[in-house]
Amino acid sequence: xxxxxxxxxxxxxxxxxxxxxxxxxxxxxxxxxxxxxxxxxxxxxxxxxxxxxxxxxxxxxxxxxxxxxxxxxxxxxxxxxxxxxxxxxxxxxxxxxxxxxxxxxxxxxxxxxxxxxxxxxxxxxxxxxxxxxxxxxxxxxxxxxxxxxxxxxxxxxxxxxxxxxxxxxxxxxxxxxxxxxxxxxxxxxxxxxxxxxxxxxxxxxxxxxxxxxxxxxxxxxxxxxxxxxxxxxxxxxxxxxxxxxxxxxxxxxxxxxxxxxxxxxxxxxx
Numbered sequence: 001x002x003x004x005x006x007x008x009x010x011x012x013x014x015x016x017x018x019x020x021x022x023x024x025x026x027x028x029x030x031x032x033x034x035x036x037x038x039x040x041x042x043x044x045x046x047x048x049x050x051x052x053x054x055x056x057x058x059x060x061x062x063x064x065x066x067x068x069x070x071x072x073x074x075x076x077x078x079x080x081x082x083x084x085x086x087x088x089x090x091x092x093x094x095x096x097x098x099x100x101x102x103x104x105x106x107x108x109x110x111x112x113x114x115x116x117x118x119x120x121x122x123x124x125x126x127x128x129x130x131x132x133x134x135x136x137x138x139x140x141x142x143x144x145x146x147x148x149x150x151x152x153x154x155x156x157x158x159x160x161x162x163x164x165x166x167x168x169x170x171x172x173x174x175x176x177x178x179x180x181x182x183x184x185x186x187x188x189x190x191x192x193x194x195x196x197x198x199x200x201x202x203x204x205x206x207x208x209x210x211x212x213x214x215x216x217x218x219x220x221x222x223x224x225x226x227x228x229x230x231x232x233x234x235x236x237x238x239x240x241x242x243x244x245x246x247x248x249x250x251x252x253x254x255x256x257x258x259x260x261x262x263x264x265x266x267x268x269x270x
Contacts (some may be wrong), residue, residue, distance in 0.1 A: 003268055006032065006211055006259060007040040007067075007201060007221035007227060009129060010053060013237055014041070016256045021056060026161075027260045032268050033062035040204070041066040042197050044183045044223055046110040047075055049132030052199065060153035068191055069152035071200030084203055086192045087150040092178055096154060097143050099173060103112060103166045105158030105188075109136070109146045124186040133167030153191045160185035172223075183223040193247055198226035216261055220244060220255065235263055 005030075008014045015021055021029075029039055031181075039059060046066040054066055059077035066075040074084040077169050097118060100107045106125045107118040115129055117138045128137050139145050146154075156166055167188050169178045180190050205211060217224070217231035220240035228234030228248050236248035238260050245251055252266075253259035 002214070003035065003037075003216045003233065004214040005038040006204070006264070006268060007042050007215060007217040007231070009221065009224050010043045010045060012220035012239060012255050013218050014053070014255070014260055020087065025258050026056060026260050027262075028264045029057050032264060033058070037268060037269060038062075038208070038210075039064040040201070041065075042071070042201070042217075042219075042224075042227065044068075044070045044153075044155075044187070044189060045132055046134070047073060048110075048113055048134065052133070065077055065204060066131055067200055068196060068205070068260070070191055070195060071197045072152035072191055072195045074204055082150065084200060084205065085150075085152070086092075086195050087152055088154070088178060088192050090147055092174065093143050093147055093151075095173065098171070099169050100156055100166060100170070103158065103162045105156045105162050105166055106144065108136075108155040108157065109142070109151055111146075111149055112151075115143065116145060120158075120178055122157045128155065128157060128187070138212060153189055156190065157186060157190035160170070163188045170221070172183075172210075175252065181223065183221050189223065192230075196226045197223065198230040201227055203231065209227060216267060218252070224258060233267060 007079050022100050033039055041054055043050050050066045052088045054077055063078040072086045076083050106122045109116040115134045115136045117136050163186055168179055180194050183189050212230050213232040215231045216233045217227040218235040219228055220237040236251050238244040240256040253262045
């Protein structure tokens with residue numbers, strides 16, 4: 001069966017160490033869209049942080065898609081319409097904040113093109129700011145402020161040992177109500193229950209009449225595992241976390257060696 005849809009994580013997968021799409025990879029992604037294939041940019045980033053790359057790839061011209069907030073939101077780039085959107089229950093906000101305050105971490109929310117910081121920004125908060133081109137605004141009344149708008153996710157940032165400890169406490173406290181998991185050892189994603197890249201991709205596939213067998217998913221991080229395991233062809237980058245490499249059907253070159261281009265050349269050319 002020919003693959004009809006290519007799903008790409010961004011950081012560590014589509015973009016190189018300089019957070020850029022190389023010209024050969026960019027050219028190939030436009031060519032497969034011209035041939036009728038669909039491209040999905042699937043990221044833990046907020047939608048705002050994905051849009052610049054989507055524009056580079058002309059996703060709006062070819063009717064491709066953005067899957068942001070680790071799958072909590074899907075946007076049709078042609079129309080700009082949000083076709084799937086799931087948000088955190090408002091009643092979890094005080095307990096999320098309380099548990100986070102037990103550890104030397106920062107908590108981030110996303111609003112109107114900015115990052116709201118509930119504690120003191122860490123160097124990893126600053127990394128999230130740079131990646132998404134979003135300024136950090138430190139606020140004192142975090143719970144009150146973020147309760148005034150819908151939240152697709154919160155992000156805890158900090159050293160891996162602190163993040164691991166916070167994850168353990170939050171997982172036990174919120175078990176069965178919301179999901180928490182690490183996208184990187186220094187990032188703890190807090191998202192609505194049953195939101196991950198695979199679950200959202202299956203909803204998208206149903207809406208556009210494709211199957212998982214027609215899908216290639218490429219990634220490098222823990223939050224890419226479910227989509228790699230669900231895809232007809234699950235691809236790990238050479239630079240992927242060991243567990244991701246173990247679960248993949250195929251290991252491509254690294255993100256600094258045009259690994260996505262290699263996948264296209266091997267599996268998506270007619």
